[in-house]
Amino acid sequence: MSEHLGAGERILRAEVLHGGITAEMRRLTIGTPDGGTRHLVLRSFVDPIYVEQAEDALTREADALTLLAGTDVLAPGLVAVDPTAVRCEYPSLLMTHVAGRSILDDEGVESRVPLLARQLVSIHALRPAEQPREFKTLTTPESVVVPEGADAVAWAAAIDVIREPAPPYEGRFLHRDFQPGNVLFDVPPARPADARITAVVDWAATSWGPADLDVAHCCTNLALLHGPHWGLRFVEAYEEAGGVLASVASERLYWLVRDGLSCSEEVHLWAQAWQGAGRTDLTTRDLEQRLDTYVTTLINTLA
Structure with a gap:
C-alpha cells in the first residue's frame, strides 16, 4: 500500500471501525513529511464466508466511487483497490477518509x-x-x-x-x-x-x-x-x-x-x-x- 502514499508519508497507526458485517474497516493515520497527519480508510474482506464475494463486491464499489466522484452524491474518494489480494493479505479497497460518523441513537x-x-x-x-x-x-x-x-x-x-x-x-x-x-x-x-x-x-x-x-x-x-x-x-x-x-x-x-x-x-x-x-x-x-x-x-x- 505504500505506493499509494505521498513521498515521505508513512502509516502511524490503524484503528478498527465497528458496525460492519461483511468486511473489516480500519482508519489509517498517515504521517506526513511536515509533521502533520491525514487519514485513509481500508476496507478488507477477511471472513472466509465473505471472501468469495470480495472480487465482485470490491470491483463494484470501486466503480461506484469512480462514478460518484463527478456527482453531488457525497461519498469517499477511491485511492486503490485490490479485489483479488494480489498485493494485500486480504481483498481490500483503500479510500479517502470523510469526516462524520454514523448515528444509530434514537435522539434526533x-x-x-x-x-x-x-x-x-x-x-x-x-x-x-x-x-x-x-x-x-x-x-x-x-x-x-x-x-x-x-x-x-x-x-x-x-x-x-x-x-x-x-x-x-x-x-x-x-x-x-x-x-x-x-x-x-x-x-x-x-x-x-x-x-x-x-x-x-x-x-x-x-x-x-x-x-x-x-x-x-x-x-x-x-x-x-x-x-x-x-x-x-x-x-x-x-x-x-x-x-x-x-x-x-x-x-x-x-x-x-x-x-x-x-x-x-x-x-x-x-x-x-x-x-x-x-x-x-x-x-x-x-x-x-x-x-x-x-x-x-x-x-x-x-x-
Missing part, C-alpha cells in the same frame, strides 16, 4: 429521516453510462425465519406475498444497503436537529432495480433501530423529498415485505453489529419483536 431521528430520504432520492437520480448488474434478492418463502412468538397469521400472509412474481418496475441506480449505519453525519454539539450528511459509504452492493427496494431496506433498518413506525415514516419522507415509488399498494407491499423477511434470516448479525457500534440495548430478541411488529403492521396496513 426525526430530523435525520428527511435527510436520509433526500440523499436516497439523489442516489436514485444517478444515470451511470454503464448500468450495474440487476439486483438480487436471495430470500425465499422457505428460507424465512419466523421469530418465536410472532403473529403467525401475519407472517403466513407475508410469506405468501413473496411467493408471487416480482412486480414490474422502472430501473434505478441502487445503493442496495442504504441505511443509517452507512451514512455519516456531522452533528453540532448539543444540536442534533442541525445534523448534516457528510458521506454515504459501503457501495459494494450497487445494482440496478426498483427504488422501492432501496427504500424498503432503509425502512426495515429504521423500524428495527428506532421502532416499527419509523419504517413507514421513511416511505412518506422519501415521497416528500420527490422520490417516486410504486403507485399500487400491493406492489409497495411486495418490496417492503420482501426486505423485512430477508432480515429475519440474519437478525442476530444485525444485533451484533449494532451492539458493537454502541446500541448495546438492542438484543437479538428485541429486534425479533420489532421485526414482528413491523411485518404485522405492513400486512395490516397495505395488504
Whole structure:
C-alpha cells in the first residue's frame, strides 16, 4: 500500500471501525513529511464466508466511487483497490477518509429521516453510462425465519406475498444497503436537529432495480433501530423529498415485505453489529419483536 502514499508519508497507526458485517474497516493515520497527519480508510474482506464475494463486491464499489466522484452524491474518494489480494493479505479497497460518523441513537431521528430520504432520492437520480448488474434478492418463502412468538397469521400472509412474481418496475441506480449505519453525519454539539450528511459509504452492493427496494431496506433498518413506525415514516419522507415509488399498494407491499423477511434470516448479525457500534440495548430478541411488529403492521396496513 505504500505506493499509494505521498513521498515521505508513512502509516502511524490503524484503528478498527465497528458496525460492519461483511468486511473489516480500519482508519489509517498517515504521517506526513511536515509533521502533520491525514487519514485513509481500508476496507478488507477477511471472513472466509465473505471472501468469495470480495472480487465482485470490491470491483463494484470501486466503480461506484469512480462514478460518484463527478456527482453531488457525497461519498469517499477511491485511492486503490485490490479485489483479488494480489498485493494485500486480504481483498481490500483503500479510500479517502470523510469526516462524520454514523448515528444509530434514537435522539434526533426525526430530523435525520428527511435527510436520509433526500440523499436516497439523489442516489436514485444517478444515470451511470454503464448500468450495474440487476439486483438480487436471495430470500425465499422457505428460507424465512419466523421469530418465536410472532403473529403467525401475519407472517403466513407475508410469506405468501413473496411467493408471487416480482412486480414490474422502472430501473434505478441502487445503493442496495442504504441505511443509517452507512451514512455519516456531522452533528453540532448539543444540536442534533442541525445534523448534516457528510458521506454515504459501503457501495459494494450497487445494482440496478426498483427504488422501492432501496427504500424498503432503509425502512426495515429504521423500524428495527428506532421502532416499527419509523419504517413507514421513511416511505412518506422519501415521497416528500420527490422520490417516486410504486403507485399500487400491493406492489409497495411486495418490496417492503420482501426486505423485512430477508432480515429475519440474519437478525442476530444485525444485533451484533449494532451492539458493537454502541446500541448495546438492542438484543437479538428485541429486534425479533420489532421485526414482528413491523411485518404485522405492513400486512395490516397495505395488504
